[in-house]
């Protein structure tokens with residue numbers, strides 16, 4: 640195990656990070672934190688986080704080699720990022736693929752979550768950020784304008800250039816905020832997209848990619864996701880063929896009850 644620490648100026652609200660052979664990559668989102676109301680017991684911690692529109696996100700590259708103390712910081716207009724799909728190095732560039740929101744909704748203590756106005760919340764969209772290590776510039780490109788979240792890839796491709804990405808997405812691409820009802824597969828090489836929708840009553844959770852043992856292709860395997868069936872108030876574990884996302888599910892394992900709608904899932908090949 641290797642341990643080292645680096646100090647970064649300013650407040651950070653970090654949810655996720657990305658990794659490449661030489662760097663750990665953190666997005667320092669433009670937020671302020673005033674802990675006083677929280678310490679006085681007037682507000683929750685989340686209510687004290689304030690998004691700073693118009694301020695850049697700082698992309699912090701920390702070398703993985705403990706002898707290298709040179710932290711690189713890039714500035715880019717990204718809005719707010721919770722999750723990264725992947726990152727990789729390419730000659731003098733580092734690419735990071737992330738789900739970015741134009742803003743972070745302010746948490747209101749007295750707001751009724753059942754009356755959320757989805758049109759007032761910015762949708763998450765997939766962007767590619769390309770950092771130029773030579774001149775310090777950042778290029779950002781909108782890759783998927785459809786409302787999406789929870790990107791996942793083949794575990795062996797983490798930190799490396801990769802071809803396929805799977806994520807939860809809205810049933811239709813309206814560019815607006817909408818619940819995640821489909822699994823979307825992106826092919827970086829051909830630009831081809833495939834989706835499997837569970838609308839109108841199914842709501843997906845984070846997809847998990849399970850590689851086929853001994854598989855030769857990057858997308859050889861299955862995509863698992865828990866689907867909440869709003870009509871019957873129960874959950875289904877859907878297993879899709881990752882090479883044919885659009886096709887019929889390989890299996891739909893219906894539960895007799897629902898599993899409370901969560902955020903993340905994980906795959907293990909052990910049985911407990």
Ligand SMILES: [Fe+2]
Pocket residue numbers: 654721722902903
């Ligand atoms: Fe998360």
